[in-house]
Amino acid sequence: MSESVVTADPEVRGKSILWRYVDLPKLLDLLHAKSLYLRRADGFSDRLEGALFPSLRVTIDEEFEKGNLKTRSSDFYRNAREGSYVCCWTIGARDNMALWQLYGGVKSSVAITTTVDRLVSTVSGWDRSVHLYKVKYIDHSKPPNFVIGAYRDVLQYKSDAYKFENELRVVLPKLDDISQNPMGIKLKLNDINELVSSIIVSPEANDSFVSAVVDLCKKYGLKSPVKRSKLAFIPT
Template sequence: MRNLQLKVEDSLSDDTKLWRYIDLAKFISLLDSRTLWLARSDTFRDQGEGQFPQEMRVAIEKAYESFTVAEDSPIKGANDFKEYLCKNAYVSCWHKNVDENMVMWELYGRDSNSVAIQTTVGKLKSSISKLDSGGLEFHLKNVQYSRDQDVEGKLNYSAPFFIKRPHFSFEQEARILLSTYSASSPNKDTPPGITVGLDVVEAIEKVLVHPDSHDWFTKVVKSISRKYGLKAPVESGVYGNRF
C-alpha cells in the first residue's frame, strides 16, 4: 500500500482561489462527513472524460494488436483499456476564479437553494488527508482545453483526464485526480466514488449563498455553518438574476 499525499502542479500557486458550486444536501454532507467526494470519471455527464488523444489511441491500438491477451483478462483492446482507466480515475472538479461566476451558478447551482464554497490551492493541499491506498497518483492540476487531434506525443495514462474539449474552457477548471490504475491486477468492478478526509474548517475561506435565494435560506446556511463550527463568513452572492 502507498501513502499518497496530494501533489500540486507547479503552475498553481498557493493563493489561487478555487470554488465548488453545490446544492444544500452536498454542502451538509461535506460538513458532516468532513470528507471530499471524488467521483468515478465515467459517472460524469461528459462522455469525453478520459478520451485518448488521436496519436495516443493509435499507439495503444497498435500495441494491443501485438499482445497475446489472456482469455480471462478484462482488457482485450484499446476500448476496454479506456473503460478500465475511466473506472479507476476518481475526480473532484474546482473552478478557478478570484470571484463568483454567474455562469457557474447557472450550470452547477441551478436550484437557488445552493451555495458556493471558496478555498485556495494552499488550504486545500494542507487540509486534505493522505491516502493509504493502492493508488498510482493523487494530483491537483489544471485542465487543458484542446481538441483530440491537437494533442501530440506520448502521454501517461492519467493525462487524458486533464484534457477537455475547447467548448468547456469557460469552466477554468483545476481538478483533483486519484488514479487506482494497476497494470498487474486490472479491475473494472470499482465503486462509483471514493471519499478522502478534509478539514473543512481549515479549508473553507468563504461560503456564498445563491444570489437568487431568499433571506430564509441564507439564515439556514448560516445556522448550519455555525453548527459545524465553520469560521468562514457566509454571504449572499451578487451575480444573480434578481434585481
C-alpha cells in the same frame, strides 16, 4: 497504509482561489460527513471524458503489440475512466453566473471556496496518490501535441465547449481492482476549517435561505464566513 504523494501541474499556483458550486444537500453532506466527495471519471455527463484520439489509440496498440506497453488502447481508456476519481473546482477570484445555474440551482445553491494551498494540505492527509491538474481545453477533432504517460493523464484534457469552467481537478487513481470501484467515494477531512475559506450563497437566494446556511454552518462547527455572492448587489 499507502504513501501520501501529491503532485500538481507547474501552472497551478498555491494562492489561487478555488470555487466548488453545490446545492444545499451536498453542502450538508460535506459538513455532516466531514468528507470530500470524488466521482468516478466515467460518471460525468461529458461523453469525451477520458477520450483517446485516433492517433493515440493507434500508437498505444502498436506499442502493446511490440511488448512496450501492458495494455491495449481499450483497456487504457477503461482504466482512465473507471480507475480514476475526480473532484472538480473552478479557478478564479470571482464567481460565475453560468456555473451557479449549471451546478446548484440558482436560488438554493452555495459555493465552497478554498485555495490551492488549502486543498493540497487537505489531500496530503489521505495517504493516497493524488494529482492536481489545471484542465486544458482542446478540440478533440484536432489531436494536440502532448505526452500521455499514466492512465489518469488523459483526464487533464476536456472539450473546449467547457472552457468557461476554468477547472482544476483533483484526480485520485484507484486501479487495484476497477471492477469493484463504486461510482463515488468520500475521503475524510482532518479539519473542515482547514479546507474551507468561505461559503458563498447564491446571488438569487432569499434572506431566509442565507440565514439557514449560516445556522447550518454554525451547527457543524464551520468557522469560515458565510457571504452573499457579489452578484447579488448593485454597484453604488
